[in-house]
Amino acid sequence: MSSSDNLKRWFRGADAPQAKSAGPSKAAPRTTRRCIGLGELLRNLKSAGEQKLCVLDLGPTSPANIAFLTEMGARVFNEDVLRESQDPSYLVKQEDGSLQIDPSKFFVENLNYAPDQFDAILCWDVPDYLPESLVKPLVERLQVMLKVKGNLLAFFHAKDAGPESLYSRHHIVPPDILELEPIQGFRLQRIFNNRHIENLFKDFASRKFFLGRDNIREVLMVR
Amino acid sequence: MWKARPEDNKPVSVNPPQPAQPASPLAATSTTPSTPAQAPVPQKETPKVMEPHRADVGHIGKSVSIRGELTGSEDLYLDGEIEGTVDLRDHSLIIGPNGRIKATISARDLIVHGRVEGNVNATGRVELRKSCTLMGDVATGRIVIEDGAFFKGAIDIRERDDNEAKPETRKPMAAATSAGSGMSSGTGSGISYNAASGTQGSFLDPK
Numbered sequence: 241m242s243s244s245d246n247l248k249r250w251f252r253g254a255d256a257p258q259a260k261s262a263g264p265s266k267a268a269p270r271t272t273r274r275c276i277g278l279g280e281l282l283r284n285l286k287s288a289g290e291q292k293l294c295v296l297d298l299g300p301t302s303p304a305n306i307a308f309l310t311e312m313g314a315r316v317f318n319e320d321v322l323r324e325s326q327d328p329s330y331l332v333k334q335e336d337g338s339l340q341i342d343p344s345k346f347f348v349e350n351l352n353y354a355p356d357q358f359d360a361i362l363c364w365d366v367p368d369y370l371p372e373s374l375v376k377p378l379v380e381r382l383q384v385m386l387k388v389k390g391n392l393l394a395f396f397h398a399k400d401a402g403p404e405s406l407y408s409r410h411h412i413v414p415p416d417i418l419e420l421e422p423i424q425g426f427r428l429q430r431i432f433n434n435r436h437i438e439n440l441f442k443d444f445a446s447r448k449f450f451l452g453r454d455n456i457r458e459v460l461m462v463r
Numbered sequence: 464m465w466k467a468r469p470e471d472n473k474p475v476s477v478n479p480p481q482p483a484q485p486a487s488p489l490a491a492t493s494t495t496p497s498t499p500a501q502a503p504v505p506q507k508e509t510p511k512v513m514e515p516h517r518a519d520v521g522h523i524g525k526s527v528s529i530r531g532e533l534t535g536s537e538d539l540y541l542d543g544e545i546e547g548t549v550d551l552r553d554h555s556l557i558i559g560p561n562g563r564i565k566a567t568i569s570a571r572d573l574i575v576h577g578r579v580e581g582n583v584n585a586t587g588r589v590e591l592r593k594s595c596t597l598m599g600d601v602a603t604g605r606i607v608i609e610d611g612a613f614f615k616g617a618i619d620i621r622e623r624d625d626n627e628a629k630p631e632t633r634k635p636m637a638a639a640t641s642a643g644s645g646m647s648s649g650t651g652s653g654i655s656y657n658a659a660s661g662t663q664g665s666f667l668d669p670k
Contacts, residue, residue, distance in 0.1 A: 303608040306618055310606070316618045323613075 270421045272413065276450045277458035279416030281360055281391045284462075285312075288389070290359055296385070298322075299364045300423060304411040317358070322366050322407065322426060324350050325374055343377040351378070356387045363394035364410050365456070367440075369426045376440065383443050386463045392444070396432045398455040525561035533566075542577070553586075560594055573603075575612075586621075 285293060293314035297305055300320045309316045325341060332342040361382055367375055386392060397405055407426035411419040432440070434449065434457075441447055441461050450458040520538035523529070527543035534550045541549075542559030548567045549556065555572040558564060562577030572587040575595040583589060585603040593611035600617040608614065 301608065301612060301614045303610060303612075306606070306608055306614075310618060310620045318614050318616065318618070320613070320615065324615075 270411075270419050272417055272419050273452065273454060273456075275416050275418045275458060276452075277393050277395075277448070277460045278412065278418060280448070280460055281393050282415065284391050285314075285360055288359065293359045294357055296353075296358045296361045298362060298366050300409045302409055302411050304413070304419070305362070308412045308414055314359075317353075319351060321350060321374075321378065322369055325371055340373045341371050343374055346374060347377065347381060351381055351385070353385050355384045358386050359390050361386055361390070361392045362410070363392055365395040365397065365407070367394060368397050368428055368430065368432070369407050370429065372429065379440050380443075383441075383463060388463055389445075390463050392441075392461040392463070394459050394461070396437060396457045396459065397428060398431070398451065398457050400428060400431055520555075520557070525559070555587075558595075582616075 296317040331339040406422040408420040444461040525542040551570040556570040560576040574590040588605040591612040593609040602619040
């Protein structure tokens with residue numbers, strides 16, 4: 241199989257047009273799951289003894305997360321990267337005539353932070369849904385923004401559950417439970433296997449994998 | 464010599480005169496002129512739609528557009544467009560659903576229904592309602608975010624004074640209140656960063 245076929249297989253649906261509007265699904269109820277990675281991330285934050293924690297949440301705005309993190313004494317930053325990636329103003333025409341998001345344009349207005357700023361980044365499952373052109377630049381940027389020994393939590397689907405693999409807003413329910421609120425309008429773009437994840441996050445000092453029963457791999461990266 | 468004015472010939476209404484209304488255009492009460500030569504008929508109690516924001520607060524309507532510095536020493540309901548700075552210091556600011564603000568905001572309390580682009584500094588409390596979009600850094604004592612509100616930026620909860628009342632707590636998800644002991648506000652997102660350019664090399668390639 242050629243490498244382009246591999247790419248097409250891995251990045252299935254990358255060319256599929258995404259729904260124009262994204263909003264919470266009324267049909268799909270919220271579900272909860274235990275998140276070992278989150279529990280470990282929070283333990284790491286507490287043991288770091290940092291007084292002024294800075295935490296970046298890359299998911300849709302969650303009042304629960306903001307409440308929980310600010311009560312911890314953290315300064316909370318929120319950027320809904322996936323929603324921002326839907327903005328057509330970032331699209332640039334490629335040589336082959338197709339439209340693709342220009343990362344340099346995108347990152348001028350998004351994730352524009354100083355290096356070594358964050359103690360933790362909650363990436364959730366954003367990389368699985370993000371347009372392909374943004375995935376690698378995003379990870380590179382997150383790595384730079386994270387402090388040394390800072391933690392990054394990301395989720396990856398272990399298999400494509402089709403329409404059931406809805407993008408979700410993650411609400412933290414302390415100490416290590418996540419409430420998932422499905423959001424319609426985003427389609428799973430690809431399935432990463434473990435080797436892809438290791439390549440993608442190769443600049444991080446360590447990667448810990450936790451496989452859940454719901455076919456979600458939680459990965460806790462430490463810079 | 465005193466000359467009778469034409470108004471003096473008018474029959475005197477039995478009803479006592481209405482108290483003078485405040486000059487503010489906010490007053491939602493209507494004064495109905497008393498009809499001459501009419502017996503005092505008990506008037507129908509029409510339910511007054513008193514919007515709370517119209518009672519004693521300044522009001523900037525949705526057709527108003529302001530560019531520059533807006534300061535005041537009273538509460539303000541703002542439903543128009545503003546570009547510049549808004550400084551109400553010890554007073555409350557309500558941004559209505561039509562409000563479009565591109566400004567740095569200083570107030571005691573802030574309630575946002577509309578759209579705000581700019582940093583917010585509130586000594587009291589900030590409420591982001593479900594229809595709101597706020598893009599900027601928020602430094603406040605307390606914050607309430609309704610489900611559905613869009614927020615992009617940093618939230619910095621200021622350290623409370625010892626004599627300040629204990630913050631209320633609400634159930635998460637519906638409306639979350641946070642009141643942690645925080646840190647002094649800073650400007651986290653103001654530093655530029657060189658974006659990675661060029662097309663993406665595949666991260667699937669073996670290293």
